[in-house]
Amino acid sequence: MENDQGILVDLYVPRKCAATNRLITSKDHASVQISVVDVDADGKALSTSTTFALSGAVRAMGESDDSLNRLATKAGLLRNVWSYQK
Numbered sequence: 001m002e003n004d005q006g007i008l009v010d011l012y013v014p015r016k017c018a019a020t021n022r023l024i025t026s027k028d029h030a031s032v033q034i035s036v037v038d039v040d041a042d043g044k045a046l047s048t049s050t051t052f053a054l055s056g057a058v059r060a061m062g063e064s065d066d067s068l069n070r071l072a073t074k075a076g077l078l079r080n081v082w083s084y085q086k
Contacts, residue, residue, distance in 0.1 A: 017055035019067035030056025034068065036077060050075050 003009050015024045015033065024031045033053045038046040052071050054064050072078040 015053045017058060018052045018071050019054055019058050019063070022055060022057075024053060024055050028056045030059055032059070032064075036072065050077065 001008075001010050012026060014026070015031075016022065017024055017031075031054060033051060035049045035051045037049045040046055050072075052068060054067060058064050058067055069078060069081050073081060
């Protein structure tokens with residue numbers, strides 16, 4: 001919720017899993033949030049980054065590595081790593 005000045009005043013803002021689009025509750029202690037920093041041509045870190053939140057359910061199924069590869073490929077961070085298998 002925001003106040004009249006547009007400042008966020010909620011104490012807790014739930015996150016969404018980037019892989020399943022489900023809410024990550026406050027009791028999900030197995031969830032992780034991974035930030036991948038952008039780099040320039042010399043390999044130095046820039047001030048921008050891309051953040052992925054993965055729920056504990058995705059990690060428990062053993063799908064976090066595949067999900068992270070899929071999300072990073074969709075975001076343009078990886079090439080030729082993840083491919084759709086029927």
